[in-house]
Amino acid sequence: MKFLARRPQKETSEKKKKSMLREWIEAVIFAVVTATLIRTFLFEAFMIPSPSMEKTLLINDYIFVSKLSYGPRIPNTPLALPFTQARMPLFPNMKPYSTAVLWPYKRLPGFGKVQRGDVVVFNLPVGDTVLTSKSGNDVDYYRELHPEKFPSPDIRPIDKRATWIKRCIGLPGDTLEINAGIVYINHLPLDPPEYSQRPYFLFDNECKGLPDSLVTKFEIDSNSFQMRGDSTKFRYYFTQVVARKLRQLGYHIEPVIHSADRDSRIFPRDFEHLYNEDFFGPIIIPKKGLTIALDTSNIILYARAIATYEHNTVDTSSNVIMINAAPASSYTFKMDYYWMMGDNRHFSEDSRFWGFLPEDHVMGKATMIWLSYDKSSIRWRRFFNLIK
Structure with missing residues (x-):
């Protein structure tokens, strides 16, 4: 019996040689997908734009932010162009994302949770807003200052809101107070950061x-x-x-210490709490599972968290507090919250101005400076410094 060997076909008949254009397109797609996964789940680079963290972080410090430190956060807006935030480059009136699909908050396992003293990167709570109108609606902060530039509020999904960086001062469940510029946590003074x-x-x-x-x-x-x-x-x-x-x-x-006079810019922006940058609290920072008694004197401290962040209806128009149309004398929180402050505490718009930071707004931990420069030179001595 004879076996006939199958004649091998020419390789060119099975596979067509890829064109240079196709090779470039595949390389670009691979690079974009890889970079997007790295930015979402591992680490991301940011630039420091303001002096609120000086002298720990300086303007034009470029830093790496670890997403693994607290667990990578799944994007709220999966339908978005890579490497964009709230606006398209060169097309500021065009949004580079779609809200047709919105995923709920979910965080993958990480190395740990936010610790007191961590320098944290987060999305500014409630869009870019830190103020409310007389009717109680969220109002864009910059619109309040420059109504001619911002004719209407821009409330965005959480992962498309402004990116800020501050130091975590208070943890969920802590009692926080500021007296004559000194921060007290659970009635004990907190040492300021070394380079603040x-x-x-x-x-x-x-x-x-x-x-x-x-x-x-x-x-x-x-x-x-x-x-x-x-x-x-x-x-x-x-x-x-x-x-x-x-x-x-x-x-x-x-x-320099401010007098104990009320500052109308300070959270919660009412007339009952005579707070300012150097005199604030005491207040309890909400914690997941913590039940806080509510009354007409403290509901304003927690109304934003209960209504905006935890998606309930709150009515304080009468002497009876109504949550989801039912009388309420207490509330059990569904999320952890944090209190953030800048190291340059008299040059920082932080939790003293906009209140508690919800856990679903936390992006990651600032870990290292990889580039730094000022107006005239490169700051070589800051390269690869760990952020403490």
């Missing part, structure tokens, strides 16, 4: 202030000035380390 700065008054009878040599040596913030009406009094921003060194050099400095 705050305003100080420097008193100099010679009316000269600090010499340029010390300003340069200690990298003192340029936002300083001589007080009007008192030529011997200067206002500077110092870290604790710099303040201690200046005192050792014989300079008379004192921290």
Whole structure:
């Protein structure tokens, strides 16, 4: 019996050689998919745009944010163009995402939970809003300041809201209070971060202030000035380390503390709570499963969380608090909440202005600076510094 060997066909008859264009398209698709998965589930790069975290983080510090630290968050808007946020580049009036499909909040397992002292990147609660109108509706913060530029609020899905960075000061279930600029957690004073700065008054009878040599040596913030009406009094921003060194050099400095007067910008923006940046609370930070007694004096502190973040109806128009059309004297929270503050605490719009941060707004933990520059040079010494 003879077996006839099958003659191999030419490879060109089975496979057609890919064109260069097709190879480029496949490479680009692979790169986009890979980068998107990395940004969603592993880490993402961000740039620091404001001085609210100085001197821990400086303007034009580029940082990596770990998504694995608290568990990657599944996107709310799966139908979105990669590498975009709320607006299309070059087309600001066009949204690069669709709300036809919205996924509920879900977080995959991570290395742990938010800890006190972590520097956290998050989506600003309730769209870009931090204020409410007289009727109780959410109002865009920048619209309140510049109504000519923002004729209507822009309420976005959570993962498309403005991205902010602050330090976690209070954890779920904590009692928080600020007294004369000192933060107390569960009635114990909290040490400020090592490189945080705050305003100080420097008193100099010679009316000269600090010499340029010390300003340069200690990298003192340029936002300083001589007080009007008192030529011997200067206002500077110092870290604790710099303040201690200046005192050792014989300079008379004192921290700037706001008086205990009400600031209408401060959460919850009512007339009963006489809060400001340096005097606030005490308040209890909501925790999942925690039941808090409600009355007419504290409902305003928690109404936003109950209604906006946990999707209930709240009616406080009468002396009886109504939640979902039923009288309520207490509420059990469904999520954990956090209290965020900037390290530059007199130059930071944080939880003191907009309240509690819900867990579903947390994106990840700031871990490392990978690039940094100022107006004139690259800050080489900040490269690959861990964020503490």
